[in-house]
Amino acid sequence: MVSLENKFIRNDDIAWRIIDGEALVVSPKSSLIYPLNEVATRIWELLDGKRTVFDISSIICDEFEGDTAVIQKDVVDFIQDLLKGGLINGM
Amino acid sequence: MECSQPIPISAERHLENINKKAEKKCIPMHIHLELTYRCNLRCVHCYCVEDKERQELSYKEIVSLLDQLADAGGIFLTLTGGEVFLRSDFFDIAFYAKRKNFATRVFTNGMLIDESVADRLLKLNPLSVELSLYGTNEDVHDGITRVKGSFRKLQQTIDLLRKRNITIFLKTVVMRQNLNECEDLFRLSKQLGAHSGFSFDVTPKNDGSIEPLKYRLNEDELFKYISGDIPQKWEYVEIPPHVEAVKRETCSPARNGCAISPYGDIYPCAQLLLPIGNVRERPFAEIWNSDLEVLSDIRSIRTFGDLDGCSDCPDLWLCQRCHGLAHLETGDIRSKYKLGCDATKIVKRVNELAKNRLKGGADGEEDKEALREADA
Numbered sequence: 001m002v003s004l005e006n007k008f009i010r011n012d013d014i015a016w017r018i019i020d021g022e023a024l025v026v027s028p029k030s031s032l033i034y035p036l037n038e039v040a041t042r043i044w045e046l047l048d049g050k051r052t053v054f055d056i057s058s059i060i061c062d063e064f065e066g067d068t069a070v071i072q073k074d075v076v077d078f079i080q081d082l083l084k085g086g087l088i089n090g091m
Numbered sequence: 092m093e094c095s096q097p098i099p100i101s102a103e104r105h106l107e108n109i110n111k112k113a114e115k116k117c118i119p120m121h122i123h124l125e126l127t128y129r130c131n132l133r134c135v136h137c138y139c140v141e142d143k144e145r146q147e148l149s150y151k152e153i154v155s156l157l158d159q160l161a162d163a164g165g166i167f168l169t170l171t172g173g174e175v176f177l178r179s180d181f182f183d184i185a186f187y188a189k190r191k192n193f194a195t196r197v198f199t200n201g202m203l204i205d206e207s208v209a210d211r212l213l214k215l216n217p218l219s220v221e222l223s224l225y226g227t228n229e230d231v232h233d234g235i236t237r238v239k240g241s242f243r244k245l246q247q248t249i250d251l252l253r254k255r256n257i258t259i260f261l262k263t264v265v266m267r268q269n270l271n272e273c274e275d276l277f278r279l280s281k282q283l284g285a286h287s288g289f290s291f292d293v294t295p296k297n298d299g300s301i302e303p304l305k306y307r308l309n310e311d312e313l314f315k316y317i318s319g320d321i322p323q324k325w326e327y328v329e330i331p332p333h334v335e336a337v338k339r340e341t342c343s344p345a346r347n348g349c350a351i352s353p354y355g356d357i358y359p360c361a362q363l364l365l366p367i368g369n370v371r372e373r374p375f376a377e378i379w380n381s382d383l384e385v386l387s388d389i390r391s392i393r394t395f396g397d398l399d400g401c402s403d404c405p406d407l408w409l410c411q412r413c414h415g416l417a418h419l420e421t422g423d424i425r426s427k428y429k430l431g432c433d434a435t436k437i438v439k440r441v442n443e444l445a446k447n448r449l450k451g452g453a454d455g456e457e458d459k460e461a462l463r464e465a466d467a
Contacts, residue, residue: 013216015194017166019118024166026194028218031258035109061386 002053002080004072007091010070014087016044020044025087034087039064049091053079094264110199113347118164121348122193123361126184127154127173128297128353133237134223136264136293138304139173141254147353150180152371154187156351159375160284161191167218171198173353174196176208185215194218201248209251220252221260221285223270227275235268249283259285265316266293266306273321289322290429295419297364310433317434318441325438327445328409336408337396344414345389349379359389361375362415363424400427409438 002008012017023041025034036044046056051084056079057072064071082088088089113120126148128141148156160168168188176199188195195217204212212220224245226232232242252259261280265273273289293307300315308316317325330336344359345367345420350416351357356366357378367386368378392398392414395407404410404427420428 012189014192015166015189016192017120017161019113019120019164026218028194028216028258031218032274033109038307046288053286079447 002076002083004054004057004076005052007049007052008047008079008083008088009091010044010047011087018045027085027087029086032085034085044082047079047082049089056067056074071089110347113164114343115346117329119347119349120164120170121167122160122165122351123169123171124153124156125171125173125350125351125353125361126175126181129176129177130172130174130200131202131238132174132241134161134225135235135237136266136306138294138296138398139431140296140298140300141173142354145354149197149232149356150183152355153184156355156370156375157184157188157191157193159370160437161193163376163379166192166194167343167348169196169198174200174202178205182211182215185217189215194223200236201245202238203249204248206251209248209255209257212252212257212372213255217257219258219260221262221282221288222248224261224263224276224280226272227279230239231269231272235266247435249285253284253463259283260290261285262290262295262304263288264395265291265308267308267312268300268306270308270312270316273316273319275411277321287322290422291316291434292413292416294362294416307430310437313434314437314440317437318444324443328442330408333405337394337402339390339395339408341392341395341412342379342414343393345386359386360415361391362413363418365418365424398425404435406435406439407431409442410435411438 007015013028017024017026021038021041023036023044024071025036025044026032042055042060042063046059046065051059053076057075060075061068079088083090110120128139130139162378170181170185170188171233175197178184187196195215197212197217197218198221198409201222222245224232225235226242229242232245249259249261261276261283263269263273263276269276277287291308291313293303295301296303342360343370344363349357349359350361351370355370357368357370357375358364358366365385365412367383368381374376395404396402396411401407401412410431411434414424416430417426418424420430
């Protein structure tokens with residue numbers, strides 16, 4: 001489960017690059033590519049192990065339009081997906 | 092907000108969209124980095140020729156190059172040679188690439204992989220380790236590598252990598268000596284849990300020598316290979332009217348990828364040996380974004396309609412054209428070339444046979460009739 005006070009960091013084994021504003025995330029182990037949209041790319045960049053999920057949600061709220069509660073839930077769900085895919089690790 | 096559904100790396104249709112975007116914006120996502128032309132095998136068909144007058148890029152130069160490639164949008168990095176493990180700094184380079192978030196593939200002949208190298212490869216976590224395998228027995232394989240014991244060593248290497256669950260590709264250049272091995276090689280790869288890959292392109296050497304060409308499949312052999320079941324049975328392809336067919340896109344060197352030689356020369360792709368600059372003289376981005384005539388010329392080829400020698404060809408829909416091979420054979424990237432045209436004629440014959448099979452005329456007279464029509 002992902003909660004707002006948790007911190008996560010991108011998995012070292014994952015390859016990624018931001019190409020033209022959108023990240024391509026590659027998992028060599030599963031041979032899967034995850035193309036991220038603009039907002040997801042920004043969250044991916046922010047997953048540096050220093051910020052909490054709450055911090056990340058706040059930055060996304062500041063930088064993109066939308067209802068705060070909805071954005072916060074979306075951020076939590078997205079981070080949950082990344083965790084499930086083995087793309088990030090908890091701190 | 093949603094993260095897009097993950098795409099298997101092998102799903103070419105989906106990857107195509109990503110590649111197309113990179114192509115349109117000229118982002119070099121795919122980098123083929125040759126670390127050395129030195130090798131411990133002496134494969135009969137090999138195109139690499141070491142230039143003893145020139146220095147290979149040093150570790151420091153490669154680190155700077157990887158930084159530049161990452162900034163330019165490079166993500167899929169093939170580390171290749173020659174034999175990459177002849178470089179004592181191979182793992183320093185590979186782990187630096189990993190720290191720079193590249194997804195790496197390692198091409199090797201497997202001769203220098205022991206327990207400790209295999210452990211380090213596991214830690215590196217590459218997309219795949221790709222090995223050259225030319226036959227299912229030592230007579231054929233060692234006959235092509237011209238090093239006795241290379242087949243045996245390769246078997247040991249495959250075991251070492253399998254034990255560590257590393258993704259393996261076994262790749263075969265199909266030549267006269269091993270044409271009859273294809274089915275067994277395919278089966279062997281499956282048994283070993285490895286992926287297999289086959290190619291019939293035997294090219295002149297980097298220095299222009301045509302010595303390797305004598306190992307190329309001749310017309311009958313090529314027909315046998317293309318009409319065979321390996322890697323898969325040819326499926327009938329419907330040819331659209333010429334006005335549509337001519338809009339078919341060609342491959343796209345110097346748009347979503349490039350190749351770099353051990354001496355720092357940048358090529359539009361691994362097959363197209365027309366240097367567009369050297370990273371020792373200018374930064375990568377400056378070369379890649381320059382208005383060099385040869386670069387704009389290559390990038391201006393988008394469809395078969397852009398190729399004077401090919402745009403009228405009634406068979407272009409089936410053509411397996413490579414601008415690099417055209418350049419090697421004729422000196423002109425836009426020209427038609429013998430290997431390509433010969434292969435296309437054969438593909439046309441095979442396609443007619445497949446069409447006939449669909450009509451229900453499996454092996455009989457209709458097959459022969461279709462062949463005669465295709466030949467005519």
